[in-house]
Amino acid sequence: MDKPKIWLSSPHMGGNEKQYVDDAFSSNWIAPLGPNVTGFENDIVSYLSNEVHVGALSSGTAALHLGLILLDVKPGDEVLCQSMTFSASANPIVYLGAKPIFIDSEKDTWNICPEALETAIKDRIAKGKKPKAIIAVHLYGMPYKVTEIRAIADKYEIPILEDSAEALGSSYKGQKCGTFGDISVLSFNGNKIITTSGGGAIVSKDKKNIEKAIFLSTQARDNAPHYQHSEIGYNYRMSNICAGIGRGQMEVLDKHVSLRREMHRFYKSVFEQIEEAYLFSEFNENYFSNFWLSTIVFNDTKKNPEELRLLFERENIETRPLWKPMHLQPIFKNAPYYGGNISETLFKNGLCLPSGSNLLVHDKERIKECLNNYF
Numbered sequence: 551m552d553k554p555k556i557w558l559s560s561p562h563m564g565g566n567e568k569q570y571v572d573d574a575f576s577s578n579w580i581a582p583l584g585p586n587v588t589g590f591e592n593d594i595v596s597y598l599s600n601e602v603h604v605g606a607l608s609s610g611t612a613a614l615h616l617g618l619i620l621l622d623v624k625p626g627d628e629v630l631c632q633s634m635t636f637s638a639s640a641n642p643i644v645y646l647g648a649k650p651i652f653i654d655s656e657k658d659t660w661n662i663c664p665e666a667l668e669t670a671i672k673d674r675i676a677k678g679k680k681p682k683a684i685i686a687v688h689l690y691g692m693p694y695k696v697t698e699i700r701a702i703a704d705k706y707e708i709p710i711l712e713d714s715a716e717a718l719g720s721s722y723k724g725q726k727c728g729t730f731g732d733i734s735v736l737s738f739n740g741n742k743i744i745t746t747s748g749g750g751a752i753v754s755k756d757k758k759n760i761e762k763a764i765f766l767s768t769q770a771r772d773n774a775p776h777y778q779h780s781e782i783g784y785n786y787r788m789s790n791i792c793a794g795i796g797r798g799q800m801e802v803l804d805k806h807v808s809l810r811r812e813m814h815r816f817y818k819s820v821f822e823q824i825e826e827a828y829l830f831s832e833f834n835e836n837y838f839s840n841f842w843l844s845t846i847v848f849n850d851t852k853k854n855p856e857e858l859r860l861l862f863e864r865e866n867i868e869t870r871p872l873w874k875p876m877h878l879q880p881i882f883k884n885a886p887y888y889g890g891n892i893s894e895t896l897f898k899n900g901l902c903l904p905s906g907s908n909l910l911v912h913d914k915e916r917i918k919e920c921l922n923n924y925f
């Protein structure tokens with residue numbers, strides 16, 4: 551008989567989600583608007599910062615798409631994007647007929663490398679085109695080098711689209727991730743730190759950006775009694791049912807962050823005894839990660855992450871390779887790339903370990919046994 555499955559990162563309900571969903575049913579707000587949507591947006595504002603405005607959307611990908619539209623990305627434009635990320639960070643560039651330019655990671659945070667970014671900007675300008683936006687990602691919850699990236703963005707006057715899909719609850723120098731971009735994006739997909747079953751949000755300090763995003767996300771209807779449109783719209787608004795789940799999840803977000811960080815401490819104690827691999831951790835006190843996923847990198851070529859992944863799989867435990875960089879993906883093979891082999895090396899040698907906030911002592915024992923058997 552199979553042992554119960556241990557997932558990499560699975561939904562974890564707090565308890566009050568159903569009540570908010572029931573409220574939606576009893577008031578018949580079964581629509582992509584309603585009190586839960588407004589309530590959820592207010593909850594996110596209270597959590598992130600009173601300086602921001604928030605629009606709840608159907609997904610993080612939709613938020614990235616609208617974010618690029620707000621930053622005026624048009625067909626033929628170039629957009630700089632962290633190469634090591636989930637494809638959803640980069641796909642919306644292509645939706646708009648623009649061209650992605652990929653940038654390598656740096657070793658400290660695994661995120662967009664400031665040097666490679668500046669080299670790319672100078673070279674693209676020299677080639678005749680100034681990039682329209684920089685997409686920077688807080689991978690696995692680890693903040694990117696916020697100060698350095700912001701300095702470069704300001705120097706060349708290129709806005710940042712901050713992909714904080716994996717980093718709700720993380721912070722840099724005490725300020726929450728999701729508040730660093732000219733426009734920022736959150737995701738509430740099923741495997742993220744909190745979930746609405748599927749959903750996302752767009753965040754900005756400029757209220758006009760959020761009003762425009764909500765307008766575009768609800769089919770861009772002009773102010774008229776009939777249906778009139780002077781712009782192309784989208785159906786990207788969050789449903790009041792999903793937002794109800796989100797309101798319940800916001801109540802337990804900080805608890806989930808501390809549980810994920812506890813998983814990371816658990817792995818730390820295990821990997822202190824292991825020489826062939828190291829656990830990815832914050833490299834100084836400015837960085838506070840939600841540790842959405844705990845990840846390791848092998849530094850011994852006699853062992854490899856795929857062997858370990860298969861060993862876990864036989865025990866019905868899910869692990870996953872790190873994100874395969876976009877410049878190595880078949881769909882983006884012709885896209886320009888700036889940097890060295892840092893993201894590629896991380897991809898080859900890394901592995902994501904089960905990190906859910908709902909893993910029990912017994913699950914941890916099974917994971918630990920697997921790791922100790924392998925190493």
Ligand SMILES: *Cc1c(COP(=O)(O)O)cnc(C)c1O
Nearest residue numbers: 609610611636638639715737739
């Ligand atoms: C999950 C994720 C997204 C996309 O969010 P969805 O809500 O799934 O559309 C974008 N970027 C990164 C880095 C992600 O991990």
